[in-house]
Amino acid sequence: MSADSPKLSPKVSTPSQGAFARVVEFAESEERNHATLPAALIDLRALLTKEAVSGDVQVWLAAVDEKEDAAMRGAGCEPYRDLWQLRVDLPITDEKDLVPTRPFVDGDAENFLAVNNRAFSWHPEQGGMTLADLRSAQQEPWFDADAFRIHEHDGQIAGFNWLKVHRRETGGSFDEPMGEIYVIAVDPDFHGLGLGSGLSRAGLHHLHGMGLARAMLYVESDNEAANRVYERIGFTRHQTNRAYRMTLSS
Ligand SMILES: CC(C)(COP(=O)(O)OP(=O)(O)OC[C@H]1O[C@@H](n2cnc3c(N)ncnc32)[C@H](O)[C@@H]1OP(=O)(O)O)[C@@H](O)C(=O)NCCC(=O)NCCS
Numbered sequence: 001m002s003a004d005s006p007k008l009s010p011k012v013s014t015p016s017q018g019a020f021a022r023v024v025e026f027a028e029s030e031e032r033n034h035a036t037l038p039a040a041l042i043d044l045r046a047l048l049t050k051e052a053v054s055g056d057v058q059v060w061l062a063a064v065d066e067k068e069d070a071a072m073r074g075a076g077c078e079p080y081r082d083l084w085q086l087r088v089d090l091p092i093t094d095e096k097d098l099v100p101t102r103p104f105v106d107g108d109a110e111n112f113l114a115v116n117n118r119a120f121s122w123h124p125e126q127g128g129m130t131l132a133d134l135r136s137a138q139q140e141p142w143f144d145a146d147a148f149r150i151h152e153h154d155g156q157i158a159g160f161n162w163l164k165v166h167r168r169e170t171g172g173s174f175d176e177p178m179g180e181i182y183v184i185a186v187d188p189d190f191h192g193l194g195l196g197s198g199l200s201r202a203g204l205h206h207l208h209g210m211g212l213a214r215a216m217l218y219v220e221s222d223n224e225a226a227n228r229v230y231e232r233i234g235f236t237r238h239q240t241n242r243a244y245r246m247t248l249s250s
Contacts, residue, residue, distance in 0.1 A: 054250035099198035104148035119185035179207030
């Protein structure tokens with residue numbers, strides 16, 4: 001890399017939980033490619049070593065391509081997790097089996113957290129959600145209780161589809177208005193009964209009703225039940241965000 005090559009500026013943060021000493025995100029940019037990444041990783045190692053960081057660091061590459069992946073591996077970063085971004089056009093072609101949903105109300109908080117934490121007990125970020133986390137999300141400018149869809153069974157939450165809308169006017173980063181299935185889960189007692197599919201469809205129907213022509217979501221590549229549901233609805237993969245483990249010696 002020549003001296004006047006553009007420098008990459010990844011976002012570095014310290015996670016509040018989990019095994020990683022730091023989380024580093026290399027966003028998509030014109031400057032980021034297989035030729036610029038190796039030098040950026042050398043700079044990153046130097047910076048973290050100077051800050052006396054040791055152990056494992058999680059490094060994310062949004063929309064990774066094969067050449068960048070090879071550059072990451074060549075620089076000693078081990079890929080260990082793929083997050084897929086899937087997209088679908090709205091309305092979905094087949095709107096059958098929508099399950100009834102209603103907006104989230106404040107009295108749902110405890111029941112929602114219990115279902116979320118049971119369904120996502122295995123998930124590194126979404127599991128262990130607290131009331132403070134929920135209240136903080138409710139303060140976000142995008143939060144809309146009407147787009148936080150709840151499905152009840154016998155007066156208890158059996159599943160939910162928490163939707164988000166990205167628009168340029170409110171800081172959205174997509175080129176077009178974009179709906180998102182932000183968090184979706186079904187209580188484990190009700191898995192495999194078609195609720196995940198029905199709730200996804202109901203959420204997409206709701207987003208279309210809000211005037212959106214496109215929707216997206218993020219899903220772990222190995223979340224087989226979720227991927228089965230999304231594939232049947234017509235979602236296709238738009239990009240892969242890959243996490244690498246970079247180990248710093250003490
Ligand atoms: C993903 C989730 C919402 C699906 O809910 P659900 O009510 O069980 O979904 P459905 O019954 O509508 O459909 C599940 C499908 O996955 C299939 N499936 C379930 N486990 C599977 C596995 N291990 N491998 C492959 N397919 C699997 C089922 O056979 C079914 O497909 P089918 O209709 O073709 O038979 C639910 O598993 C869940 O809450 N998971 C935890 C939270 C989560 O992962 N959310 C998604 C984040 S992106």
